Amino acid sequence: MVRNEARRTALLDAAVDVLAEEGARGLTYRAIDVRAGVPAGTASNYFANRDELMVEVMARVHVRLMPSDESVAASLDLPRDRELTVKFMHDIIRRADADKACYLAMMELRLEATRRPEIRDALTRTIAENIEANVAFNEESALPGDRMTVVSLYFAMTGLIYERLTLPDVVAAMDLDELVEVLVDRAIGPD
């Protein structure tokens, strides 16, 4: 396998676009090469097989959707109250809006996971670790709420972003600021 990391990342970003636009069935080495503007045969030199490619795409999606360290550090200068949790939720929505292809690619990978056990195992680890990291972050940062606050918000935000990306007009009919306030308030629960 070839080891040019910048080229590998460019191929993974091309794969994200192909997944988002064409769906999992459209994700071929040839489609990636075309999308990345590289000679035919390039992608097949970088990834041993399609399962490995998809697992690497998932890792790349995860990196692209993570907030920057600077952004997290700046947020943690603010009071550790429910308003900060509201801000974090809006940050997640903003990142999803700014990189729809990543979320759509992740949805395609999830559906592909129902058909391919190797992808399912890798995605399960990524998502489970992500939830645990969020629980630990909430506790270490002394943000309001408990473990179930984080888990409740994880599911509600998954549903909300999924809806916004696939059927935006359903959510456009709602007041997004009010919705996020209520989701956070209720997920935190009574003191």
Next chain:
Amino acid sequence: MVRNEARRTALLDAAVDVLAEEGARGLTYRAIDVRAGVPAGTASNYFANRDELMVEVMARVHVRLMPSDESVAASLDLPRDRELTVKFMHDIIRRADADKACYLAMMELRLEATRRPEIRDALTRTIAENIEANVAFNEESALPGDRMTVVSLYFAMTGLIYERLTLPDVVAAMDLDELVEVLVDRAIGPD
């Protein structure tokens, strides 16, 4: 267009299976004919085009996932308290478990909706009407909570079912009964 309703329903059910197993890209008239065990050319006699087919599949999915009138009537004989809301949530999860293909097909249709405006409009109407029907049901049945209880639970349950169907081991690591209790309690909020 042919008007044998039983045959039409069988073709739509075959389309649900094809979507769940092969993805949106695999949904061809030929695949539906094969899946339904009917002569080649049958499906193309029932649906004017692929958009119309997908819109009809969505309507069929909606019918298959709805609770029976008897089930709802029996539930409404119970006290109208948070326990009943918990029961309704478990009913939704049970129906999703019993008919995974419907949910997976709906996910495929949602992703297809990001690419095809006609499907997006039809799905948007279906989902928006469904949320409003749930809000009205909650109020008319004097179930606990308010409009935002129903909306919060809609998003949380969407996220939860999506996760259970695509990455079941993420949710299997949690106590589902506790999770649903907490989601309902917090969505209802303080009295």
